[in-house]
Amino acid sequence: MIIAYVFITTAPGKEKKVLELVGSGKNVSEAYRLYGEYDIIVKIEVEELAEVDKFIFSKIRSLSEVKQTSTMIAM
Numbered sequence: 001m002i003i004a005y006v007f008i009t010t011a012p013g014k015e016k017k018v019l020e021l022v023g024s025g026k027n028v029s030e031a032y033r034l035y036g037e038y039d040i041i042v043k044i045e046v047e048e049l050a051e052v053d054k055f056i057f058s059k060i061r062s063l064s065e066v067k068q069t070s071t072m073i074a075m
């Protein structure tokens with residue numbers, strides 16, 4: 001099992017919408033709004049490293065409200 005934490009910066013005022021869209025993904029085990037440099041943190045759990053990339057690009061970075069992501073992979 002691979003665990004990754006994705007920190008997300010959204011467009012101003014779009015935090016709630018992005019959290020609702022991303023937080024309900026099948027590989028998402030936790031998702032929270034943050035105060036500070038990033039707006040949201042998402043914990044994802046997948047079987048293979050390639051799934052992290054697929055999830056980030058198809059489920060997160062494809063949203064126009066997402067301005068930036070930073071991913072930390074725990075193994």
